[in-house]
Amino acid sequence: MIAFSNVNRDFLVGDQQVHALRDINLTLGAGEYVSIMGPSGSGKSTLLNLIGLLDRPSSGVYKLDGLDVTTLDDEEQARVRREKIGFVFQFFHLVPRLTAAMNIELPLILGGVEVEERKERVAKLLESYGLKDRAEHRPEQLSGGQRQRVAIARATIMHPSVLLADEPTGNLDSATGKEVIRLLEQLTEQGVTLIMVTHDRDNGNRALRQITMVDGRIVGDKRKSD
Amino acid sequence: MKFSDLLRLTVTTFVVYRMRSFLTGLGIAIGVAAVILLTSIGEGLHQYLLDEFSQFGTNIITIQPGKSQTHGGNAGIFGSIKPLTMEDSDALHRVPHIEFVNPSVQGNAEIRAEGKSRRSFVYGAGPDFPRAFKMKVQMGNFLPDDEAGQSRNFVVLGHKVRQELFSNTNPLGGYVRIGGERYRVIGVMESKGQILGFDMDDIVYIPAARALEMFNRAGLIEINVNYQPSADPNKVVESIKSILTARHGREDYTVITQEQALEVMNSVLGVITFAVAAIGAISLLVGGVGILTIMTMAVTERTGEIGLLRALGAKQQQVLMLFLGEAILLSAAGGLAGLIIGMGAAQALHALMPSLPVQIPVFFAVLAESTAILIGLAAGVIPARRASMMDPVEALRTE
Ligand SMILES: Nc1ncnc2c1ncn2[C@@H]1O[C@H](COP(=O)(O)OP(=O)(O)O)[C@@H](O)[C@H]1O
Ligand SMILES: [Mg+2]
Secondary structure: OEEEEEEEEEEEEOOEEEEEEEEEEEEEOOOOEEEEEOOOOOOHHHHHHHHOOOOOOOEEEEEEOOEEHHHOOHHHHHHHHHHHEEEEOOOOOOOOOOOHHHHHHHHHHHOOOOHHHHHHHHHHHHHHOOOHHHOOOOHHHOOHHHHHHHHHHHHHOOOOOEEEEEOOOOOOOHHHHHHHHHHHHHHHHOOOEEEEEOOOHHHHHHOOEEEEEEOOEEEEEEEOOO | OOHHHHHHHHHHHHHHOHHHHHHHHHHHHHHHHHHHHHHHHHHHHHHHHHHHHHOOOOOEEEEEEOOOOOOOOOOOOOOOOOOOOHHHHHHHHHOOOEEEEEEEEEEEEEEEEOOEEEEEEEEEEOOOHHHHOOOOEEEEOOOOOOOOOOOOOEEEEOHHHHHHHHOOOOOOOOEEEEOOEEEEEEEEEOOOOEEOOEEOOOEEEEEHHHHHHHOOOOOOOEEEEEEOOOOOHHHHHHHHHHHHHHHHOOOOEEEEEHHHHHHHHHHHHHHHHHHHHHHHHHHHHHHHHHHHHHHHHHHHHOHHHHHHHHHOOOOHHHHHHHHHHHHHHHHHHHHHHHHHHHHHHHHHHHHHOOOOOOOOOHHHHHHHHHHHHHHHHHHHHHHHHHHHHOOHHHHHHOO
C-alpha cells in the first residue's frame, strides 16, 4: 500500500546540497510492523515525513494505496493525512492550553465531525487508554506516559491505516517506553500499519520488519522469520 | 471545521493569554468608546440645536443690511449701504403670501421701576412679533399697531423682568424707565425659558421705532418675515428682493431663509462630528497595530502547534481561518466592549449634566463596530497568512 520508487529528497543548506534521502525503493504492506533504525542524520525523520505527506520528494514517485500522492495539492494532501495517517512524536506535541479530551478531539474538529459523535469517540478512547479521569487535565498536569497515550489516542481517533511514530519512547523512561510500545503493537494487531523510528535496539528488534538507514540510504531490510 | 469550534479554540487562547488579549482588546475598545461618546454628544447637540431653531417655526425669512455670504454683513467697504428702515419693513407687507413682518432692533439698557433697577435685553419689535415667533402674551396686550412715526412709549415685560421689578403686584398700567425714558407697561409675556442659553424671559419689548431712537441707530438690525406654510419660499424671497431692491436702488441687503440657516448649522455640526469620528478612527488604527503585533507574536510562539495541526490534517486555509478568526474575534469583542463603555459613558454624562443632550447615533455605532472588525481582519491577514504558509516539517521541528 506504500510504494516508494527512486525517491530522493535534497535540501539546499546555504549553497550546499544535502542529500537526506537517496534512491529509496520501498514497499510496505497493510498491517506491517516496521522499525527504522540508523544513526542520527541518516534520513529517518525525512522518510517518515514523506510517508506522512508532510513533505514532498525532490524526485521519484510515492504511491499510497495505488494513488500517486506526490502530485496532490495542499487541500487533497491534508485530507489524505487526516483520513489515512496518524502521527506520534518524540515530544508529544500536545497543545498546552487544551485539555486531554480536546487534544484528542482535534482531528475530529478539523474534519468537521458532528459534536455528538465526537464526544462519543473521545470518551471511548479515553476509556480504553486508561485516561478517563484525566480527560479535563491539561498536558502539564499529565505524566510523560499519559501525555504519549493522549498523543496516540489523538493519532488513532480517525482510524488511520498508517501510524507514523518518530522516536515515540525517546522522551520516556524505559518502563513507560515499554508500555507505549505495547500500546502501539496492539494497534498493529487491529490491522494498522506501524512505522516506528527508534534509537532503542531492543524496541526496534521487536518489529517484524527492521529497516536500517545510513546516510540517506536503506542499507538493511530484514524480516523476522517467525 | 465549524464556527462554534473556531470560537471554542479561540476562547482558550484568550483565557491563557488573558492579560495580553485584554490589553489588545482595550486598544480597540477605547477607540470605539471614544467614537461613540463623542458622536453621541455631537449628535445630541445637533438634535438640540435643530429643536431650538425650529421652536420659532420654520417658515421665517430674515433680512439683514449689507451684502454678504454669511450672517450680519456690515457697513460698506464696497460703497454705501443703505440701512433697513421702518419704511422698508412696512413696504414688505405688500409681498404676496406674507403672514407677518417684524422689524427688529436689539440692545441692552437699564430698566428701573418701583425703586428697583435691572439691566436687561431690550427688544424693539413690531406688533406682529408674538405671532411671528410663536410667543404668547400672559396678561395685557402686546405692542399696538401705531401709525408710522407715532409710536407711543409702551412696554411689554418679559416674565422674569416683571417678577424682579414688580414681584406680585400687578404691573399693568405702571411705569418703567428704560434708558432714561418713561414707558407704560401694557403687557407681560408668558415664560419661555432659555433658548440656546439665552434667557427669553429677561427681555422687555418696546416699539422698534422707539428702540431705534434709544440706541441712536440709523437702521434696523434685521427684519423677520413669516410666509404662509403653503407658499413657495423661493417666490417669497423673489418678491422681497424686488421690493427692497426697488427701494434701495441695488441689492445691499442679505436675505436668509430658515432653511439656509439650518443648512449652515447642519454642515458645521456635520464637519465636527466627522472630525470626531476621524479621531476615533485613528485610535482604532492604533488598536489595529496592537492586534498585528500580538498576532505576529502568537504565530511565532505557536509555530509547533501550527506544524501539529497540519500533521493532523488541517488545510492551509483552516490554519489561516484559525488565526484570522482570532484577530477578528479579538477586535470584535474589543469593539463590543467599546460600544458598551461608550454608551454607558454617554448616559452617565447625561445623568450628571442633564442640560447636555446626548443621542447615541446608530449609524456611528454600526460604523465603529464594523470598522473594528475590518481592522481585526486587516491586522490579522499578514500573520495568519504567514501561519498558513509555514512548512509543516519546519514548524514541527521548532520548540
Ligand atoms: N528542513 C531541512 N533543511 C535542511 N536540511 C535538512 C532538513 N531536514 C533534514 N535535513 C537534513 O537531512 C538529513 C537527514 O535528517 P533527518 O531525516 O532529520 O535525520 P534523522 O531523523 O535520521 O536523524 C540531515 O543531514 C539533516 O540535517
Ligand atoms: Mg529524526
